[in-house]
Amino acid sequence: MRPTIQSVLLLLCALVALAASRKCEFQGHRCAASGKLTKIYQCNHGRRVSFRCPTGTVCIQSGSSAYCGTDINVQQAPSKPSSSSTKSSSTSTKSSSSSTKSSSSSTKSSSTSTRSAASPSCSVTNVPALKSCSNPYPGVVGDCGWLNYINCHEATTPSSNTKFPPAVCPGTPPTPWSTAGPLSFPANLDGGYGVPLTPAQIYTILSLVWVAENSNGNFAGVVPWYTAYSYIQDIGDGRGYTINLVGFTTATGDFLVFLQHLQALEPCNPLVQYIPDVAALSQSGSSALTGLQGLAQSVVSQGGGPSGAGPINPNYVAATWNTLSDSTTDSAYWYLAMSYSRQYNLSLPISKGQLYDIALNAGISGLESVVLKVTAKAPTAAQSGGAQELAWLSNLQQLWIKQITTGDTSLDGGQPDRGLMWQHLAAPTQSTGKNSAGAYGANNTVPNLQLALPITVNCYGNQITIMSP
Template structure:
């Protein structure tokens, strides 16, 4: 997840400019598959299940709204559907957004503490009741909506937009999304932007006239190398026995049925 992977601290104030809307023209369909971008609701659901298999050992991503723990990675609490972290700013932005949608919510009193602990592993001002408050908030559909909104604003929309600009089909769009969730949207070598730059030194994107499979192999190589720089992410099975399997099968459109393994556990999406 982002808090468990990036060394770049995002801004503590949400940007006023919404993320770029992905282009509406899909890339050319490769032979032997039905093309749909990750913005398609069914493909987006597949993407969420794939991420959840790696992050939570379950395809039931919606059960993760209530998830919260300190995983000991130096980034404070990790919580929610994409691992919002108290130490990296995205949890602060999430609770701010929730409070904009629903003033006086159960997490609103923790905003001053979240501002103070941002950039650190500290729980000062959060313990002992923050986890319980998070679980309570997670039952609120407004908080669930807030998590979805921030997932899309910070991670999903920028990743898919960039992938589409690079001429990538659904698998490549997912590879970008999974990377930005874990590594964050920064430009340092182990953040999403840096991983993409490393890949582009090895291969051209389809938009640059390159071969899509060749480029995606270069991207996954760069992603795996970035993961190995941090002990918490040194198991690269979400690349090796998930995304690389789909790529080797030529499934650039990420069409089911899909079979993969993460940490040795098998998963299947049939439709």
């Protein structure tokens, strides 16, 4: 019997109702199974919708963004920044840079990156086809097709800020710029309760986040998490440009906060020109790129060049972490993790890193929600770093793994890999669960509470060794 129009409509209504019943609380986009499957979930006003990546690509999580990609060495779309990624700290093919007159001193210190990112003329036949806005650019960084591709076919117009740069620019931009690398974060970064995190421990935390969000290939060595500073792309998620380590966006307000922090450090930085344009886009929640002509080139120039490993403006780095530490924004992942470490007397690097990873993976509200469910007694100041802190951390990790496997499974596609990785590092004898590939979360046989390197973890079917920088 052939189905009637009425029966088809009834079936469609039922499917819509079923989809609507699947509530979600996460922010941005999530992979159904990061690095393994091809479905991406989006939380739209509390309702989960999904779509699949093109053939030959996989879903890659970065902070609160997810996109379709193919290569671990191609810079990922951070979107807290993830993810990191989205939420997180990620790598992806990058872009070009052209400098403005107002940034002449900065341009000189990064001239190599600027020259390599120049956009040559070419025929239309050389421009790669845009298969999906979320895919990394498949061409050569800075070639004639790059800008149109990362703009997702959105038109850009010149900035409305015609009074930039001002006649007098206070302060002097730092020169020369250092090369972006594994320790490219502020020396005075908040280290949380107790003994502050060392640079090596911060690098390890950022690297663990990176491998969890970009584990779609084998990797061993110094983790290039820093190459995401210069990431910028409109990934077609309705939030305009997604930018930087964790995926600040031009439509949601966090990139505006970043620009304001940058302005406080360097009033005549070429990116400061776009403050009124980004403010207008953020206020309306617009996905348009109106007024953002030249922004992409400046982001790449400021953030380490096309490869992400070239000269990087230290003020750009500082503004990034000032934003991640700004309690007034939805991107305050680092701030919230270190604040909880002080509130609950958590001094172990493994505790601080776990808090930051959950914040990037689930967003601010996600971390707040799981912390509130912890029933283990928090350690006193005298108990910090000892058995009571480990009991509290163990309770947090158990709740988190339960959340991503049986709660809102759209976070990590219901797979426990990311949670088991951290759990095994903290308590290898207690973490007996196996991940999606049937492996333990890490290879340590004794607790690695100080995050000492090297570390070998197993995540989404890949074994990844993190070496000292």
